Amino acid sequence: MVTLPTRRLLPLLWLLFALPLGLAQAQSQTTDTPPYSALADLLENEQSRDALVNELRNLAQGTPAEANAAASAAAEPSASRELAQSTRAIAEGLGDQFTVLADVLNNLAEGRLTGDNGQFSMSGLLDASLNLGLVIAATLAAFLLLRRLAGPLFSRLDHWSRHGAGNTPVLRLVLCVALAAALDVLAVGLAYVGGNLVATFAVGVTGEQSTQASLFLNAFMVIELLKAGLRMLFSSRYNGLRLLPIHATEAAYWNRWLALLISLLGYGVMVMEPLVAIHVSPALSQGLNTLLMLAAFGYAVAVILKNRRRLSAALRDRANQSSLTASKLSLQLLARTWHWLALGYFTVVLVLVLLSPSNALPFVLFATLKTLGVIGVGALLSALLGQIIGRRIRLSDDLRRKLPLLEARLNSYIPNGLRFVRLLLLTAVILLSLNAWQVLDLATWYASDAGGVLMGRIVSVAFILAMAAAIWVGLASLIEHKLNPETGTGMPSARTQTLLSLFRSALAVLLVTMTVMIALSELGIDIGPLIAGAGVLGLAIGFGAQKLVQDVITGVFIQIENAMNTGDVVTLGGITGTAEKLSIRSVGIRDLSGTYHIIPFSSVDTVSNYMRDFAYHVGEYRVAYRENIDEAIAHLQHAFEELVADPEQKPYVLEALEVAGVIALADSSVNIRVRIMTAPGMQWAVGRAYNRLVKMHFEQAGIEIPYPQSTVHFEGSRQGEAPALKLERATSSARHTGTCG
Known part of the structure; x- marks a missing residue:
């Protein structure tokens, strides 16, 4: 491959919309040697020979100062100078080619033109064109016939691609397109073989193949294979054999345009240009190549803008x-x-x-x-x-x-x-x-130390990330398995749920930290300063955020002592409610009104947990002074027996009723205390059910549950004698009235 120096590449990139750098590496500047035939044509032509002689004389007359200035300018090129030189070279090349093309056409008209095979002969050109036409007709006819015979196979592949069952649709599409492309390539190959047979045994000298036939057949093979590739992308007749997800109308348009462009360039460059060089003139062939390129460029630009x-x-x-x-x-x-x-x-x-x-x-x-x-x-x-x-x-x-x-x-x-x-x-x-x-140059870069190291690090980091994700999924699933009551081990305890939830959170933090550190280390970053900086930062945070540190330490000891778990009813900081969320720093409590409180552990002095082992419903029931206390206690016992008989409450009552007896002689009542042992957390529900039964039993027995009463005494003697209270019927203005006598 011929290369272009970097200093000539920059202005060309600026001129050509900054397209890939390697395009220019295909150019040839100083190492290309003109063909001897082209040099001979240059010397045979009078005008080109005179122009060459004049150019050599002008160079010979140049002064040393001018030569030194030119050398200095070449030693320090600028982008603008390189751009101007590249543009001028292109313009001069086009001008020279059109000049030579005009001379060739003039010589052709005068009959003074020679090709590679000697003196130009119009009859020889017509004879060669006729033989080539026969080969072209036979090859294209064979190709079209084979394509038509393969039509039913294309239709079946198209139907299976669009309506087939199973497999991923993309894989099915790729498989069908690959099979269709194989049929396409087979048709091209068979048509190529048929064209070779016609060119060898039916046209020209039997057993020999003409040059023009070989040129066409080779071009046919290359061009039709390229078109087969286009049909894989833009199949217009079979929607299921088109890789690009576009409409059939769009596919037909772009397939037609690209196929025409490929045919124009392919047959022009690979067939017409060599034939003109052989039978007419190499200079005319070069001019024809320029015209083809300009025509293809203009056609492409028009289609793009349209x-x-x-x-x-x-x-x-x-x-x-x-x-x-x-x-x-x-x-x-x-x-x-x-x-x-x-x-x-x-x-x-x-x-x-x-x-x-x-x-x-x-x-x-x-x-x-x-x-x-x-x-x-x-x-x-x-x-x-x-x-x-x-x-x-x-x-x-x-x-x-x-x-x-x-x-x-x-x-x-x-x-x-x-x-x-x-x-x-x-x-x-x-x-x-x-x-x-x-x-x-990816091969050279990968073979270098830097490329190999970089690729190894990328693979290592990808492997580390994949392993970290797999470890997290595995351990998190294991924790989830332990927390799930349907896995065969039953409902886990509240402590187990709390500890496993905290362990999962700690595991996530630890795994992320370790993964980041190991990945940075694999990328070549020294994590020693990061670890040291993290230690210093942690120390600074410890001094500046003592409250936070206290929260964490207190939370750790609360979890170690199993003071509370998620779902427990507790009293913390004067707030009573259900512990919904525990972290290493705080606890979230939902009170009876639904308010959610976040309480830092540093503000917790006492944890009152209502959900440990068992609980008590403690009830105090008041009866009037005139009631029989033993009878009231008996009815309290009857109410408990009815409570235990209830299948909904029986599982939560752990022991028999405990009667403490009369605990107070209040102002208006005698207070009797009883206590019922219940399952933890069920003391409130059992207490509500028992209170209902006590009220019903006292009402049936006529036992009064008093409310506050007052005794009124009238002034009298020391012996307690007081005047009688006289009552009179009320007048119409009042229903009752009383007077003191």
Whole structure:
């Protein structure tokens, strides 16, 4: 491969819309040697010979000062000078080619033109064209016939691709397209063989194949294989055999345009140009090559400008339909710049072919094919990953019952991991495309120490992240298995639930910290200063946030002493409620009114837990002074017996009724205390049920539950005698009235 020095590359990049650097490496500057036939043609032509002589004399008359100035200017090139030189070289090359083409046409008209085979002969050219036409007709007829015979197979593949059952749709599409491409290639190969047979045994001298027939058949093979590749992307007749997700009308349009462009360039460069060089003139062949390139460039530019807005709108619609952020941004960027990229590509191809026609065209062709192949494979893999990302992972019912969070966890981690793989795939496609255009030399870079080390580190970091995710999923699933009451071990205790929940949180923090540290170490970052800095920072935080440290230390001891667990009813800091969430620093309590309180452990002096081992309902029942106390106690016992007989309350009553007896002679009542041992947390429910039964039994027995009463004494003698209270019937203005007598 012929290369271009870097100093000549910068202005050319600026001129050609900053397209890949390696495009220019196909040019030839100082190492190309002109063919001897071209030099002979140059000397035979009077005008070109005189121009060469004049140029040599002008160079010979140059002064040393001018030579030194030119050498100095060449030693310190600037971007503007290089740009001007490159532009002038292109313009002068085009002008010279058109001048030579005009001379050749003039000599052709005068009959003074010779080709590679000697004196030009119009009859020989017509005879060769007739023989070539027969080969072309036979080859194309065989190819069309074979394609028609393969039509039913294409239809079956198309139907299976669109309506087949099983397998991933993308894989089924790729398989059908690959089989269709194999049939296409087989048809091209058989037509090529048939054309060779016709050219060898039916045209010209039997047993020999003419040069023009060989040129056409080779061009036919290359061009039709390229068209077969186009049909894989833009199949217009079979929707199930088209890799690109576009409408059939769009596919037919772009397939027709690209096929015409390939045919124009392929048959023109590979068939017409060599034939003209052989039978007419090499100079005319070179001029024809220039005209073909200009015509193809103009055609491409016209099609690009015509479809600029329409294709941009289609790309924006596709971006809006994409669910992945990276794909959406890429498509939006491509919608804005695709026409500039296409114009730059065709401009670079034109310039390279004009500057170095013998080397540039093969380089551009193979680089383009490599790029399209890399992009096609990357697009297929990306589509396959996209379908896997969008497909939800389903676990068995038994596994989902035992590990209810595992399915959600897998559906979170695996798609994110595949998105990361998709990003790596995009990076690989970009790097391989740049390598195809020789902007990068991936093989040399990978063989170098830096490349090998970097790739090893990337693989190591990816392995570390994957292992960390697997460890987290495994341990979190194990904790979830222990916490699940349906796994066969029964309902875990409140302490077990609290400790396992705290362990899961601590495990997450520890695993993330270790993974980050190990990954940074694998990337070559010294984590020693980070660890030391973390220690200093922790010490500073310890001094500046003593309250936080106290919270943590108190929380650790509360958990060690099993003072409370999630779900316990506790009193902390004067607040009574249910402990809903425990962390290493605080506890969240929901009180009876539904208010949620977060209490730091540093403010906790006493933990009152109502849920340890057992509880008591302590009831104090008041009866009137005139009631029989023993009878009241008996009815309290009857109410307890009825409570125990209730199947809903019996499981929560642990022991017989404990009667403490009369505990107070209050102002208006005699107070009797009883106590019922219950299961922890059920003392309130049992107490409410027992109070209901006591009220019912006292009412049935006529035992008065007094309310506050007052005794009124009237003034009298020391012996307690007082005047009688006289009552009179009330008048119409009042229902009752009383007077003191």
